[in-house]
Amino acid sequence: MITRTPSIDQQSRLKAAAENAFDCLRPTIFHEDWWLDTATRGRVDFVEVEDGGRTVGRLPYMVSSRYGLSSSNMPTLTHFLGPGINDGGGSEANRYVKRNSITQELIRKLPPLSSFRQKMHRGICDALPFQAQGYNVEVQFTFEIQPYPDLMIWKGMRDKTRNVIRRASENFKVHESVDPEAYFHLATAHLQKKNMQANVDFDICKDLAIKAMERGRGHVWVAREYNSGDIKAAIFCVWDSNTYYYLMSTRAPDAGNGVVPLLIWNAIQSATSMGYVFDFDGISNAGSILLFSGFGGKTAPRYIVTKSSMPYRVLRQIRRMDPTAYNAFG
Structure with a gap:
């Protein structure tokens, strides 16, 4: 043979x-x-x-x-x-x-x-x-944003969402952190200021963030105040071959409501530059409906x-x- x-x-x-x-x-x-x-x-x-x-x-x-x-x-x-x-x-x-x-x-x-x-x-x-x-x-429903051009997504947002992002951008500079552990130190500090405790195991979350970023599969976006230089908010996102997931966020009590939308907008731009769907990762309450819907995404079911x-x-x-x-x- x-x-x-x-x-x-x-x-x-x-x-x-x-x-x-x-x-x-x-x-x-x-x-x-x-x-x-x-x-x-x-x-x-x-x-x-x-x-x-x-x-x-x-x-x-x-x-x-x-x-x-x-x-x-x-x-x-x-x-x-x-x-x-x-x-x-x-x-x-x-x-x-x-x-x-x-x-x-x-x-x-x-x-x-x-x-x-x-x-x-x-x-x-x-x-x-x-x-x-x-x-x-x-x-459970989530919002998804398709990888359309940034200008198209921006125009599809609610006026109020665009306005809070504009105002936040005047006070905060957004950049990518290369230290995933810093996110959890920040989140712990913010919870302590509110007399609250994490409802998830931060040690496991931190290990996941470290491994995701080592593999080039995660982003920690942070918002630093122009005047003080202090980091006031951060979000953690990961992605696979077609979807970019918004997983976690933390915000200082005195940061203002616009800083997280500003960070999300930067994450959306990152996702679209990669050609990926941006997934808001589930809608858990009325507040998240109001926040997420402002970005103009479409609802999608998760069974x-x-x-x-x-x-x-x-x-x-x-x-x-x-x-x-x-x-x-x-």
């Missing part, structure tokens, strides 16, 4: 196909192994589906266990997860059927859990496979899938009635 070495062109196509398959299985920065390993402190696990000896589906998850009940929730600062699927070629109808089948098989491979909750990434257009497996589905056992729901309800009881159930 004669063994032929693939031509350079064939090798390029094979390499491109392999890279595409890798990207499909890790569709966001939050799915990448280094991120998950850091965010979970090495406690991430995966279920996978194979077809013909190659992996076509992958779903990461992390399990915590307390009081005899196991649960899987979103790891620290990991804002989106859900299945990564390589649905191959063919018509869209056939690919949809394949995605549905792979997703349901991934769900069936999950270990028995008292509670499961994940927010799906932007590539998940519906959550029907989860519904078919008995999961509840909720929707949240949940499933919990009766004992877990009962204990969760007990905790709601008595916050001092069963601290494991948040």
